[in-house]
Amino acid sequence: MSDLVTRLRRHQWRMTPQRRVIAETLDGAHVHYTADEILERACERMPELSRATVYNTLNELVALGEVLELNFDGRSKRYDPNVDHEHHHLICDGCGATKDVHTVADPLDWLPGDERHGFAVAKASITFRGRCPECREAR
Amino acid sequence: MSDLVTRLRRHQWRMTPQRRVIAETLDGAHVHYTADEILERACERMPELSRATVYNTLNELVALGEVLELNFDGRSKRYDPNVDHEHHHLICDGCGATKDVHTVADPLDWLPGDERHGFAVAKASITFRGRCPECREAR
DNA sequence: ATCCTAGCTTAGACTTCGTCTAATGAAAGA
DNA sequence: TCTTTCATTAGACGAAGTCTAAGCTAGGAT
Missing domain, CATH: 3.30.1490.190 (Ferric-uptake regulator, C-terminal dimerisarion domain)
Structure with a gap:
């Protein structure tokens, strides 16, 4: 069970299979994926997952303060679930x-x-x- | 005469009216403009200037190391001509x-x-x- | 001064990344 | 189980930037 999923419970977040897969994909990452990389990996477990849901979910996680949105190259944003420790x-x-x-x-x-x-x-x-x-x- | 234009001479850069206007617009800026803000301001002096030329020129200036490309918000890039001093x-x-x-x-x-x-x-x-x-x- | 050519400029099509819409689907409290 | 509210979906749309192919020009060669 992903630690991120546990934290999300505390936000009274409606837990759907899609959100679970996205959160677990994010949380298991050792590098910071782009939205499309997350979509690609999450689709291995849930092929019908849509791009819009990945973007929606990532934006909500950022708004909840559970994930950091990074942008260094001016191209695609990357998502960092490691929000606890200063880094x-x-x-x-x-x-x-x-x-x-x-x-x-x-x-x-x-x-x-x-x-x-x-x-x-x-x-x-x-x-x-x-x-x-x-x-x-x-x- | 813009200081940036002087530096560009040293790179054996073909000086065109378009490039001069873009370089001078950049160099006179006290804040860091986006490409479209530069286009807008440069067009006040040269209305027929094309968007592609602004993008081309900015990318060349970055490649020459004469201008820094910044991106903080994940949206449009901003250009910083203050490349001399580490900051x-x-x-x-x-x-x-x-x-x-x-x-x-x-x-x-x-x-x-x-x-x-x-x-x-x-x-x-x-x-x-x-x-x-x-x-x-x-x- | 003029010619020549490499390389610049242009409009607009295209790409990439992301958001929005409107219809359908499903989580979870009553 | 029912119902309401919110989530999901495909695809259209939008913003920012790149590419293409045709014409143009800066600046060296003559």
């Missing part, structure tokens, strides 16, 4: 693969007061970019 | 305003080796999020 992202410039990473301290402290332009600054996240092992060879 | 971005969660900011050190050093997953990590940028002075009041 940052490492992205492959070759294939767009996205991994969670952890840093040694909080980057918020790195922005001096005179660089804050009167903003109430609440969050800071770091995007690391490079090439993954596969794309390093492929070059 | 990061501060974004208002209320209105989406984007400002350049500077930090005290390089975040690349903050990613431990055992968090690099075999990637060749080349760059790191920080996105700070908060509320700008106007949006703090408006709440």
